[in-house]
Amino acid sequence: MITVPIAYPEQFSFAECLVFLGRSDRECLHFVKDGCLHRMLVQDGAPLLLTVREAAGKQALEVMVTNPWQVPVNEAGVQQFLTHWLHLDADLRHFYSFAAKDAVLAPLVQHYPGLRLIGIPDLFESITWTITGQQISLPFAYTLRRRFVEAFGYHAQINGTDYYTYPHPAVVAGLRPEDLLPMQFSRSKAHYIIGIATAMAEGRLSAAQLRQMEYSAAREYLLQWKGIGNWSANYVLMKYSRFPEALPLEDAGLHNALRRQLQLPAKPSLAAVKDYTAHWRQHAAYATFYLWRSLTAGA
Secondary structure (H helix, E strand, C coil), X not given: CEEXXXXXXXXXXXXXXXXXXXXXXXXXXXXXXXXXXXXXXXECCEEEEEEEEECCCCCEEEEEEECCCCCCCCHHHHHHHHHXXXXXXXXXXXXXXXXXXXXXXXXXXXXXXXXXXXXXXXHHHHHHHHHHCCCCXXXXXXXXXXXXXXXXXCEEEECXXXXXXXXXXXXXXXXXXXXXXXXXXXXXXXXXXXXXXXXXXXXXXCHHHHHCCCHHHHHHHXXXXXXXXXXXXXXXXXXXXXXXXXXCCCCXXXXXXXXXXXXXXXXXXXXXXXXXXXXXXXXXXXXXXHHHHCCCCCC
């Protein structure tokens, strides 16, 4: 059992995070069952099944590790992975103070207190997920992602249940666009995904480079790669790099959530969304995420 501390636990709700994580029945990299979060992690080439629950007292998370290969477990690596994924080191005091004065955000932080910005702790996954989801519905994007993961990701069956990890860039770099077309990826998306995989496998695009940059430089760095536009770049900088000012302005979900919260007769224009969100600044990522949460079933 590994204990993972939660920064500012009074601002954290594991139950709220589980609602967001369980929003799609097409998810294949993790699942929620009986109040626990289950996900497989490959560490030093070996699979580890993580079963995550809230510790008594709600000051930390407890992780039971199923280790089928009986290899040494890097506990610090597990802690780092979960902290990044669930944003366990976040301090929401300034965001909550800001949101309390905003007519749209105030009810959201009251309805979903303790929700952390669930991230994507792998750069390749975060980039290719945005490419996969471009100009299609979210359910279909999940379907494509599942096909991609099941075809090219690492797979293990543990206690009769199938678990997967996201495909490694080196694996995808060896594919041809024709390998993705039967899954209903468009030819352009197939080229973009394989191109990103190749750049990462060759070290031309890396998380280490991105971590050394401030927001504006990181955004420009991502925009140079084919398949990454403004929305994709900001999504990655929000969900992977954790830049608080990252704003996926063109996001359809953001537009729909604003329409609902503002009770507009139609989806707002991009100009209107830009005008409304201009004051978010350092709170843009969390404001966007809480609006996304308002679209989840049962919201």
